Amino acid sequence: MRLLYPCDPFNKKDPDETYAEEFLAAQTAGMACSLYSAEDFESGDFKPRPLFASEEEVLYRGWMLNPNGYGQLLDAIECNGARAVTSVAQYCLCHYLPEWYSLCKDFTPETIFVEKGADYAAAVANLHWPAFFVKDYVKSLTTNRGSVANSVGEVAEVVSLIEKYRGQVEGGVCIRKFEHLAPDTEERYFVFRGKPYARNGVVPEIVQSIAPRIDSPFFSVDVVLSADGTPRLIELGDGQVSDRKQWPVERFLEIFRG
Structure with a gap:
């Protein structure tokens, strides 16, 4: 699997500052990584560097895109001989709250x-x-x-x-x-290919219950405690466009190595 990151707008050989730490850590860990210019892509020019291998799986790590923009990115990936890990339907499932709400209604406001x-x-x-x-x-x-x-x-x-x-x-x-929530209790978890991950290694029951309900290869799960201590689901997100938040970069990258 190859990770795809946006490059610096002014130096296409370097990752964008927002993703530089993660990109460099992934390269150091021996993971396949490519850069692309988001600005050129918006103008219809998509040139990943290095190029993708034939039929290689590509996981995007970059800015939030609307469904149409994400679909265009997937088309560009496929035109370069590779295939995206996450489909447009799977992206929308986690990116738009109405898509996942009915699947997790018992855990969320x-x-x-x-x-x-x-x-x-x-x-x-x-x-x-x-x-x-x-x-x-x-x-x-x-x-x-x-x-x-x-x-x-x-x-x-x-x-x-x-x-x-x-x-x-x-x-x-x-x-x-509106629900009263305990301050400073929000935690982000990730689910990759059906397996949930926590930055401290302890996955709560609520995340374990949510993971099999969502048909997406990579998504984030934001959980917070209510005022009475009950875990509540606040948000799902497509993992490709989710910040690491408090996750150390090395721990985050371990997700992709199982």
């Missing part, structure tokens, strides 16, 4: 999905939730304002700010039941 600009008051009228956590299909609002809406009127405010700071509302709007 209750959620409804509406279009941007919908009648939010009508959507939540019968829910009687204490507050609302608002995000689009991919991410929440990361400014100091945060994504919690304490009233129906604030739901529209959060959606507007997501659009302002991210440039768009991707997919649609997710309105989640």
Whole structure:
């Protein structure tokens, strides 16, 4: 399997600064790695360096892409004689909350999905939730304002700010039941080819239960403790575009060696 990383925009022989530590550690560990220019790719020019071997499996490690952009990347990989580890459908399954929600409903806050600009008051009228956590299909609002809406009127405010700071509302709007969570308890886990991994080696039961439900070769699982200590699933993500967070780079790369 070959790892594919974005290169530095100004020096195509070097990895982008964001991925430099991981790229260099992977090379040092003897893993096959290639670089590509994200800027050239957006202009229709895809030239991985080094080139892929025929029928080689390629795992992307780079920026978040929308489903259309990811599909274009897969087409480019296949045109270069290789094949992607993760399909477009598998990418969407973990990248968009509505795709995985029904599979993990028992572990995560209750959620409804509406279009941007919908009648939010009508959507939540019968829910009687204490507050609302608002995000689009991919991410929440990361400014100091945060994504919690304490009233129906604030739901529209959060959606507007997501659009302002991210440039768009991707997919649609997710309105989640607000739950009181214990601070500083969020932990990211990864699942690769069906096997869950923890940075400290201890995989909690909730992650072990989620792993077989998700038909994707590589994804992240974000778990946090509720105020009463119950583990809760906050987010799934495609592993290719998920940050390592607190994971030491060497421990992260061990995932791909089993």
